[in-house]
Amino acid sequence: MTTFVDRVELHVAAGNGGHGCASVHREKFKPLGGPDGGNGGRGGDVILVVDQSVTTLLDYHHSPHRKAGNGAPGAGDNRSGKDGQDLILPVPDGTVVLDKEGNVLADLVGQGTTFIAGQGGRGGLGNAALASARRKAPGFALLGEPGEFRDIVMELKTVADVALVGYPSAGKSSLISVLSAAKPKIADYPFTTLVPNLGVVTAGSTVYTIADVPGLIPGASQGKGLGLEFLRHVERCSVLVHVLDTATLESDRDPVSDLDVIEAELKQYGGLDDRPRIVVLNKIDIPDGQDLADMIRPDLEARGYQVFEVSAVARTGLKELSFALAGIIGAARAAKPKEEATRIVIRPKAVDDAGFTVTLGDDGLYRVRGEKPERWVKQTDFNNDEAVGYLADRLNRLGVEDALLKAGARSGDGVAIGSEENAVVFDWEPSMAAGAEMLGRRGEDHRLDAPRPAAVRRRDRDAERDEADTEFEKFKPF
Incomplete structure (x- = not known):
């Protein structure tokens, strides 16, 4: 049964934002008290957090699909929906997060380091938040955004100062067991070590970690044996230790040729040329082993x-x-630049950046791509004409209508907003711009401003007087 996993593919889904609420405040004598729909809650994030107590990615191997909580919808009386619960995923120290194409998204080193693997969707605005001086009674609300869905690959690269490398059965596991308190599996057959083993060594005032990497053989960098699976665990080390077997029973092997083979594999793997090397001639307690050590x-x-x-x-x-390893590691640590305070990198947008692009696709559709247009489309309830009109207003103010005209779009041409896989397609009418301008007071309810007839005013005044008299009767003295 698998007990150690250092590479998994994880499918994360952040929580969806809750929908906004379209509601009108109602109470006695105020049938149109104004909009009071609350906002939807934010969807939960999927967050990776380094936890020193976690040493393997095994949990994610068995359960590769993870989802955060959804935000709750808003409600009337200006009640906002509850935010979705974030999903915290503990990962080992040294976990590298990549996308499906192999691009590094994050390198998680150090207790408590976090990375948001999936961003929760924003909650939709209720009609109370959409009300303005021009739009006093919106009859619609915005939908919550869907949470981010992402396929990521997590690779564990052991965080160790020293990496022991060498042929199978060279004595690496035995060496780490006597240098530290680690108790790896030890036997007299090849590939005894199937997972990297970590040990902590104290030499004087220096404390460092040492990793026992599974045995390498010729062709390891191309996937032969176990080497390719675990070569990544030597990438972070400060020093490489070649453990050579001076008492091997194989007639076609000797310590020098073993060293050359392992160095060739490390070179093909790449990225380790700058690491200092130490050679350990092991098993000198055997007479032939001591003789061979003296010879080479x-x-x-x-x-x-x-x-x-x-x-x-x-x-x-x-x-x-x-103590020799402690000296090399101490020098390597001293040579590392001091960690600088966290810097915020500001990348201002270009002055001519409109925030969206309009291109003519091979399928004849004019494609609008941009963060704002795509987000607005996701927030729109297309079953509500007023919400569609509000979207038209927003796109017009952003300049999408003008950009379509400049790109050569004509009445009846197809326009797609969003990615090819999930786009909203509609037949464009240039009159939408003029219509949006003429109907700029969408959502306005003239009943809120129109003067009430005299008979209605008298009825409300009499009702208020009767209610006051009733209250007085309750408290008058006997």
């Missing part, structure tokens, strides 16, 4: 490697190795 050590030192002879079983040479 001069050759390795001539290549510029710092060489250590150790025995994980006899626990010899470990102190020198751990």
Whole structure:
């Protein structure tokens, strides 16, 4: 049964925004008290958060579909809908988030680091929020926006200072078990280690982490064996440690050729040329192993490697190795630039940016693309003529009508607003611009301004007097 997963595809759906409410305030003697429809609630976000207690992506392997809560619709009496609940997804430290094309969206390193994987939809405005001096009684409300749906890929790249690399059964698991408190699985057959193991080592005043990466073999960078699956776990390390087996029983292998093969695979994988290397000659407790170590050590030192002879079983040479690694890691940490305060990057729009584009597609449709037009279309209830007219007003003020005319659109031409997969298509009529201008007072209820007839005023006045007399009768003295 799978217990460790370091790469998953996740399908996240943020919550939909709640619809706005179209309502008119009513009470005694005030049948038209004005609009009082509340706004819809915001849809919940899907948020990835680094949690140090999480070490694998296994949960998302079993449940790859995640959805946040929807916002509640607004109600009358100016009651806004409740916001949808955010969905918090804990991920391991070192998780890289990519899109389907492989572009990096976020690199999550450090406890508490967050990334919004799916943005919740905005709640629709109620007719109370849409009321203005020109539109005193809107008979419509805006719909809530749908939440963002996104397919993402999450890859776990272990955050470790030291990476142990080498052939299967070279003794990497044994070495990490004696250098730290980690207890990896150890056996005398290849590919014993199926998942990266992390251990914490203390050398003097320096504390660092060490990772045991599953064994590499020739062709690992092309997917052979387990190497390709776990080479990503050495990307963040400060130093690479080649663990060479000086007591191998295979006649066609020797420590130097093993080193050359692993270096070739690391080079093909790429991005690790700048990492310092240390060579560890393991299993010198075996007589033949010590003899072979004495034989090849001069050759390795001539290549510029710092060489250590150790025995994980006899626990010899470990102190020198751990302090040497601490020195390299300390120097690497000191060389890193200090973390700067969070900077806000402001990218102002170009002065000629209209906020939308109009292009003629191969299918003969004039396509309008832009954040505002597409959002407005999603918020429009096309079963309500007044809401459609409000959309026409907004598009006209934005300049879409003029842009269509400049692009060569004529009466009856098809216009699509939105992406090709989910666009709203309609037959365009240039008169919409003039109509929108003439009907600029959409949503105005003249009954709110018209003077009441004298008979109605007398009736309301008499009713108010009767109600006052009733209240007086309740409290007059006996």
